[in-house]
Amino acid sequence: MLLLIIVCGIITFFLNLYVDRASRMLANLTFVFWQITHNSILLTASHVVDMISCLYSTPSRLLIPGQCVRCSSRDSKSTSCCCLLSAINKNQLFFFLAGNLLTGLVNLSIRTGSVSSVTAIVVLLVYGGAVSGLTSLLFVFNVNTKFW
Secondary structure, eight states: OHHHHHHHHHHHHHIIIIIOOOOTTTTOHHHHHHHHHHHHHHHHHHHHHHHHHHHTOOSSSOSSTTOOHHHHOTTOSOOSOOHHHHHHHHTHHHHHHHHHHHHHHHHHHSOGGGSOHHHHHHHHHHHHHHHHHHHHHHHHTTOOOOOO
C-alpha cells in the first residue's frame, strides 16, 4: 500500500506540474491519480489506527470499552482488527446520515472554495473524527439505529 501511495503521489505531482491541474468537474487523469493517492492514505491511516488499538488490547483488558473480543484476540485467524469497521457496520444508516448532515453544515457555514489548505485539512480531520467518533460511541454503548 505504501508503494502505491508513493508511486501515485509522484505521478500526481508530475501530471499536475506538466500536464493539467486536477479538476473534479473534468475528472481528468490528474484528479484520478490524486484520488487514488488520497484514498490510499486514508485507508492506510485507518488500518494503522486499528492495528494500534489491537496491539494494546487483550480479551481481559479491552482498550476500547465495548470493543468486540474477536478484535482483541491474539489467536484469531484474522490479522486485521474490526473495531471501527464493526462500529460502522452496526450503525451504517447513522454513519451515512451523520456524514450528510455534517457535509451540509460545513457547506452552509464555510465558503469552501476560498479557504486555505490548512483550514480545509483541519475541517476534514474534525469532520472525519466527529462522524467516526459518534459512530464508535454508539457501538460502545451498544446502541443500534436500525428500525427494521
